[in-house]
Amino acid sequence: MAKRKRIVYTNRPWEATGICSGCKLCELYCSLHHNGAFNPRRARIRVVELGTGIDVPVTCQQCQDPACRAACRFEAIEFDDRLKIVVVNQDKCTGCQDCVGACPYGIITIDPISHKAIKCDLCGGAEPACVAICPSHVLAALDDAAAGEYNRRRFAALLAFDDEAERYRPGGEEPTFKKLEKRSS
Amino acid sequence: MARSEPIQVEVRLLPPLNDTAGRDRVRLNLQGRATLAGVIEALLERFDAPGFRRHLYDTEGRLIPAWCAFINERPVRLGRREGLSEPVKDADEITFLLNLAGG
Amino acid sequence: MAAPRNSYAGRMLRVDLTSGRISTEEFGSGYTDLFIGGRGVASKVLYDEVPPEVAPLDPGNRLILSPGALHGTGAPAASRTTVAARSPLTNMHGDGHAGATWGGELKRAGYDLLVIQGRAEKPVYLLIDDDRVELREAGRLWGLLTSKVHARLRQEAEDQDLCSVTIGPAGENMVRLAGVFHNGADKGTSARCGLGAVMGSKNLKAIATRGTRDVGVADPEALKAAYRDYLETIALDPYVPPATRYGTCRFMMHRVKFGIHGAENWRYGAYDWQGLDPEVFRSDYQIKAGACVACPVRCRRDYRVTSGPFAGTRAKLEWETIARSMTCGVKEADAVIAWSNLCNHLGLDIEGTGDTVAFAMECFERGILTEKDTDGLELRFGNVPAWLELTRRIALREGDLANVLAEGVKRAAAEIGQGSERFAIHVKGGEMTAGDPRGMPVRAVSYATSTRGGDHLRSNPYIEEIMTPEEALEWWGSEEAADIAHGLKGKGRMLKFSEDLVTIGDILGLCKFAFYRSATFPYLYRKGVHLATRLYNACSGRSLSEKDMLLAGERAWNVEKAYNTRCGATRADDVIPARFFEEPLLGGGPSGGAVVERDKFEKILDEYYQDRRFEPGTGLPTRAGLERLGLNDIAADLAGRERLGG
Numbered sequence: 001m002a003k004r005k006r007i008v009y010t011n012r013p014w015e016a017t018g019i020c021s022g023c024k025l026c027e028l029y030c031s032l033h034h035n036g037a038f039n040p041r042r043a044r045i046r047v048v049e050l051g052t053g054i055d056v057p058v059t060c061q062q063c064q065d066p067a068c069r070a071a072c073r074f075e076a077i078e079f080d081d082r083l084k085i086v087v088v089n090q091d092k093c094t095g096c097q098d099c100v101g102a103c104p105y106g107i108i109t110i111d112p113i114s115h116k117a118i119k120c121d122l123c124g125g126a127e128p129a130c131v132a133i134c135p136s137h138v139l140a141a142l143d144d145a146a147a148g149e150y151n152r153r154r155f156a157a158l159l160a161f162d163d164e165a166e167r168y169r170p171g172g173e174e175p176t177f178k179k180l181e182k183r184s185s
Numbered sequence: 186m187a188r189s190e191p192i193q194v195e196v197r198l199l200p201p202l203n204d205t206a207g208r209d210r211v212r213l214n215l216q217g218r219a220t221l222a223g224v225i226e227a228l229l230e231r232f233d234a235p236g237f238r239r240h241l242y243d244t245e246g247r248l249i250p251a252w253c254a255f256i257n258e259r260p261v262r263l264g265r266r267e268g269l270s271e272p273v274k275d276a277d278e279i280t281f282l283l284n285l286a287g288g
Numbered sequence: 289m290a291a292p293r294n295s296y297a298g299r300m301l302r303v304d305l306t307s308g309r310i311s312t313e314e315f316g317s318g319y320t321d322l323f324i325g326g327r328g329v330a331s332k333v334l335y336d337e338v339p340p341e342v343a344p345l346d347p348g349n350r351l352i353l354s355p356g357a358l359h360g361t362g363a364p365a366a367s368r369t370t371v372a373a374r375s376p377l378t379n380m381h382g383d384g385h386a387g388a389t390w391g392g393e394l395k396r397a398g399y400d401l402l403v404i405q406g407r408a409e410k411p412v413y414l415l416i417d418d419d420r421v422e423l424r425e426a427g428r429l430w431g432l433l434t435s436k437v438h439a440r441l442r443q444e445a446e447d448q449d450l451c452s453v454t455i456g457p458a459g460e461n462m463v464r465l466a467g468v469f470h471n472g473a474d475k476g477t478s479a480r481c482g483l484g485a486v487m488g489s490k491n492l493k494a495i496a497t498r499g500t501r502d503v504g505v506a507d508p509e510a511l512k513a514a515y516r517d518y519l520e521t522i523a524l525d526p527y528v529p530p531a532t533r534y535g536t537c538r539f540m541m542h543r544v545k546f547g548i549h550g551a552e553n554w555r556y557g558a559y560d561w562q563g564l565d566p567e568v569f570r571s572d573y574q575i576k577a578g579a580c581v582a583c584p585v586r587c588r589r590d591y592r593v594t595s596g597p598f599a600g601t602r603a604k605l606e607w608e609t610i611a612r613s614m615t616c617g618v619k620e621a622d623a624v625i626a627w628s629n630l631c632n633h634l635g636l637d638i639e640g641t642g643d644t645v646a647f648a649m650e651c652f653e654r655g656i657l658t659e660k661d662t663d664g665l666e667l668r669f670g671n672v673p674a675w676l677e678l679t680r681r682i683a684l685r686e687g688d689l690a691n692v693l694a695e696g697v698k699r700a701a702a703e704i705g706q707g708s709e710r711f712a713i714h715v716k717g718g719e720m721t722a723g724d725p726r727g728m729p730v731r732a733v734s735y736a737t738s739t740r741g742g743d744h745l746r747s748n749p750y751i752e753e754i755m756t757p758e759e760a761l762e763w764w765g766s767e768e769a770a771d772i773a774h775g776l777k778g779k780g781r782m783l784k785f786s787e788d789l790v791t792i793g794d795i796l797g798l799c800k801f802a803f804y805r806s807a808t809f810p811y812l813y814r815k816g817v818h819l820a821t822r823l824y825n826a827c828s829g830r831s832l833s834e835k836d837m838l839l840a841g842e843r844a845w846n847v848e849k850a851y852n853t854r855c856g857a858t859r860a861d862d863v864i865p866a867r868f869f870e871e872p873l874l875g876g877g878p879s880g881g882a883v884v885e886r887d888k889f890e891k892i893l894d895e896y897y898q899d900r901r902f903e904p905g906t907g908l909p910t911r912a913g914l915e916r917l918g919l920n921d922i923a924a925d926l927a928g929r930e931r932l933g934g
Contacts, residue, residue: 016570016577017532021586023579024389028362037291037502038361039396041449049448053474053575053590053602112500133362135584136577199541200530240526243808249526250770251754251807255545260878262772283526283807285750286539286607286723 003143004084005122006062007045007130010140010150014157017136022047022055026130026139033129034118042111044120045130045139057139059130060107060120062086068119071102076117083125088117192219194273196228197280205236215273221254221261222269224279240283255280292504295361295827296320301399301421303414305490306347306406310421315400322918324824325357327794328844329401330372330383335851335922337403344376344482345462345489347407353453353495354401355391356797360503363511363823364518365583365802369394369470370794371453371478373486376464377640377696378717378741380852382486384478387580387588387799388470393451396499404492413441413494418501426493430460433633438472441496454494456635458683459484463694465640465682469632474590474604476580479637481718481740482696506829514822519584521814527807528585532577535589536607536801538566543611547877548724551614552669553646554713554867557724558877563619564610573621575602585802593622603629605638608721612642616649617669623676630676634683643719644697645678648689650711651704663687713865715742716857725864726873727882728752728772730779733892736862737783739848748786748804748812755782759809776888780895784842789816791841796824843917849902850909850922853931859907862893903933910934 012018027043035042045059062085069077069086076092077099079085088108093116099108100117108119122141123129131139142150192215203209213227225248229238243249252263254271256279261271273279292298300315323329330352342348351373358366369391375382394402397416404414411426429437434456442450451471458466466484470476505511522528530538543549544561551559562568569591578588592602605628613624631638651657652667659666665674681690692703697719701712713720718741725732731749738746757767760778768775769782789812790804798804798820806812821837824830832840852861864884872881898904901913910933914923926932 016574017586019576021577021579021588023583023586024581025362025584028582031502032362032505032508035291035502036508037504039500039502041396041500042502053578053592055578113502135579135586200533200538201526204529204533239524240529243810244524247756249807250756251527253545258878260545280545282541282545283530285527285753285805285807286542 003145004062004064005141005143006085006147007059007120007122007128008140008142008147008150009057009138010142010154011138012154012157018138019136020047020055020057020138021136022049023135025133025135026057029129029133033123035113039113042113042118044107044118046107046109057130058105058107060085061105062120062122067102067104068099068108068117071098073098080121083122085122086119087121088119090114090116093117191216192273192275194224194276195278196224197278199280199282201240201283202237202281205234205240206232219273220269221256221263221271221273221279224254224273225269249283251283251285253282255282291502294504294506294829295358295395296325297395297398297400297501297503299399300401300403301416303402303404303421303423304406305404305408305412305423305492308423310423312399319401320828322840322843324795324840325400326354326359326368326797327370327372327383327385327791328840330354330370331381331844331847331851333401333403334372334374334381335847335854337405338374340855342374344374344379344382344486347490348405349374349486349489351404351483351486351490351492352401353391353394353404355395357795358823358827359797360392360395361505361511361827362515362582363796363798363827364515365580365585365799366797366823367391367580367582367799368794368797369478371468371483373481373483374855375718375740376462376482376485377698377719378481380716380741380855380857381739381848382481382483383740384467384480384483385794386468386470386476386478387583388451388476389581390451390453390470390476390497391797392503392581393497393499395503396501397497398499398501402495404490407489408491411491411493413496414492416495416497416499417445418499429493431457433457433473434469434635435473435633437494441494445496445498447498449498451497452494453497454635455484455487455492456633456683458635459488460493461683461685461694462488463636463683463685464696464699465637465644465694466635467637469635473629473632474602477632477637480639480743482640484635484637505827507826510826511823514819514826517822518815518819521811521819522585522802525806525808525811525815527805527811531585531587531801534566534570535574535577535587537564537569537589537610539607540564540566540610543723545878546723546727547873547875547879548727549614550611550720550722550724551875552617553615553643553650553711554720554724554865555871555873556875557726557873557879557882558875559614560619561614564614564621564624568621573625578604580799583799583802585799587801591625593625596622598622598626601626601629603632609638611722612638612646615642615646616675617646618672618675619670620672623672627676627679630679634680636679636683639721640696640719641679641682643713644682644693644700645675647697647701647708647711647713648678648693651708656704656706656708657689661689663689710866713742713867715864716852716861718742720865721745722749724868724873724879726868726884727879729884729888729892730772730783732864732868732884732889733780733896734783734786736864736889736893737787737896739845739852742864745790745800746787747783747790750805751782751786751809751812752779754807754812755809776891776895778895779892780897781899783892783896784899787845788838788841791844792816792820792837795840795844796820798823839917843919846900846909846914846917846919847922849900850914850919850926853908854926854929859893859905862907906933908933
């Protein structure tokens with residue numbers, strides 16, 4: 001059985017260019033893919049500016065028991081058999097926003113032009129537009145196994161980053177910053 | 186025929202060369218090639234990677250003229266034809282800089 | 289509302305602060321045919337609407353906000369907006385740009401252009417929310433820092449995507465060094481030319497903008513193909529990887545190796561720089577590789593200080609902040625970050641402020657100003673606390689000296705007198721930028737011909753460093769143009785081309801570092817002309833040729849030149865400070881002892897005027913030159929005012 005995928009923020013915090021740059025190309029090209037025009041407010045992936053100089057791309061976690069579907073009174077959020085994720089039926093959706101309030105990640109939103117709920121649909125199974133355009137390559141469409149593998153590598157890299165080490169090169173890539181805490185404080 | 190003395194120079198690599206080379210400094214032996222052309226040849230032998238070559242040469246295979254070599258503190262533009270035949274001596278420090286700013 | 293067929297909204301917004309009248313007008317071929325967008329449109333509007341009888345701080349001056357034609361689309365690095373007005377610093381054409389999302393938000397609200405005129409009786413802010421446009425009281429916003437206003441507007445609108453253009457206390461106080469800030473303190477600044485003072489003179493604190501509409505693209509596949517081509521080109525261009533790796537602070541190495549820092553008020557070429565090494569910024573202060581909207585180069589940097597007297601300070605800054613810090617004799621990275629933070633939040637231009645404070649420092653060191661004048665500040669080069677304190681006072685016009693300095697270096701020197709005009713480093717009243725021109729004749733002339741005063745972003749002054757002799761012969765008729773130190777022929781022509789080229793970027797809203805700086809001329813042309821044209825055609829649905837695009841750049845330049853001429857500019861204004869001609873560069877180093885040779889300068893300028901079809905000798909625009917560009921109305925206007933060359 002094919003595994004369901006989701007867009008994961010696969011940041012590499014030991015690299016300056018391994019962190020979301022805040023360029024928002026993902027928002028622009030997501031909206032282009034879905035609507036044929038550019039509009040970040042109609043994107044299904046949004047970059048959150050934390051205000052500290054750090055930006056984070058946030059998108060649908062493709063929950064297997066989604067709060068959005070549970071909240072919908074109109075049965076407009078349906079399971080897509082091919083993609084193994086839920087999608088919003090634009091004809092049934094009334095734009096009531098119950099799903100918007102229910103989503104713990106704040107990632108299902110109301111499209112300002114259609115006034116219906118929109119969420120990441122993995123670009124219908126094609127290569128996701130956001131993954132393709134990201135210049136820092138920090139987005140990836142991963143199934144659970146791949147997501148687990150990524151998390152393991154990342155955790156290992158972070159564990160190895162101690163106060164003694166000036167720099168190190170994981171897998172021969174570019175050097176790290178001196179102190180991780182400078183960025184995380 | 187006089188035996189040519191082995192010449193050793195220290196080359197300092199600035200971006201983008203140091204990225205590809207993975208280091209900021211390298212010592213090179215120039216066997217009888219005591220010019221900037223010789224230094225570049227030796228560098229390319231040492232760091233035989235397409236990424237490295239691409240930084241120095243354009244798609245027509247010409248040395249990108251904006252490159253500048255500093256022999257100790259003295260700048261030598263490599264775009265000008267004479268630049269490549271500029272002589273270097275033992276223990277010279279040579280820095281390669283893409284002599285561009287923007288601001 | 290129907291989806292847009294291309295990247296234009298088709299409307300403009302006009303706001304009269306005196307009467308409170310808000311109106312929309314068509315934005316059609318009258319603007320787009322010849323002027324396209326961004327700086328092209330802004331310059332024409334300024335010419336048409338602000339005659340020389342209207343002074344910069346009069347209500348009749350316009351504040352023109354014109355997003356680049358590609359802003360709001362997914363064209364790479366299409367992030368820039370032009371803000372224009374008659375400049376309170378130069379009394380001529382003034383503009384600034386910024387790589388921030390405000391311009392795109394204006395397009396999404398449905399407007400290609402915003403023109404503000406008049407003066408409000410009391411502080412106001414403008415709210416644009418799609419079709420709903422209102423002027424609102426700004427009493428409780430007045431006095432707030434740029435960052436605070438932006439945050440407050442977002443909070444009140446309950447919209448974290450709301451964009452704003454604001455002034456800080458400096459703009460409110462009509463400091464001529466004040467800038468206009470996009471989206472708070474750290475996103476982007478239209479800093480130069482005293483634009484903040486113009487906005488302040490109108491009692492306009494902020495323009496809050498929210499837009500929910502689409503920005504169209506006529507041919508998405510052509511856009512994507514051009515984008516791919518762009519990525520391939522920057523992968524080849526060795527100019528780009530250091531930009532991504534270090535940000536613009538890497539330009540330090542260029543200055544070091546040519547010894548052209550402009551340190552201590554443009555006297556020292558070689559200087560102590562190790563504390564400001566790009567590696568220091570990268571290792572000890574950098575938060576990450578940031579990006580302006582839609583840009584894959586990612587050379588934007590925010591820096592944070594975690595220890596020492598400035599611990600906790602965070603600021604966005606670029607190379608010029610570091611350069612102007614050295615102009616003030618400062619050598620410590622954390623101090624540079626603190627100063628940038630101060631200027632950004634108070635709403636000051638670091639270029640003008642840096643040169644003005646450096647001027648005051650030189651006056652102090654020479655005894656022209658004393659501690660009595662500085663109210664106790666020991667205003668020596670490199671004295672960081674005095675530097676920061678004087679900057680703060682300038683923003684607030686606190687004390688007599690700060691009040692005088694707040695007028696910009698040219699007026700301050702006129703006021704202070706005692707021969708201090710020699711140390712006021714500006715062109716046409718606009719403070720100098722970038723590196724020292726001594727030893728680099730084309731660069732020297734490029735600073736002089738800039739239409740907005742002392743500036744390096746009006747051209748690519750580095751073009752003389754990348755041309756091969758063969759290319760110089762093919763394009764400018766002589767191999768000499770490729771030789772920085774010697775020769776003359778072709779250099780004026782090269783300068784004109786590089787100015788027209790870079791102007792395309794400002795018209796389309798494309799970043800200069802992403803499109804108009806390269807290691808080779810072929811890469812430069814490919815990005816800046818070829819790809820720029822393809823991107824514009826793909827988004828707009830038009831079919832401009834590369835020649836058309838270069839003409840558009842040339843046209844905007846001529847509009848600005850005509851504007852300056854109408855304001856009274858002559859060849860005498862196309863000059864750089866006497867310091868560069870007469871005082872050999874100090875400090876030794878590779879350019880130690882160099883000067884700008886006057887006769888060479890004038891000869892390059894002569895060739896430049898000729899290639900621009902200006903009147904030989906005087907440099908005035910001519911009828912033939914203007915009409916060739918379709919600027920017949922401007923030619924007629926200048927003729928009527930007897931400001932047209934023969």
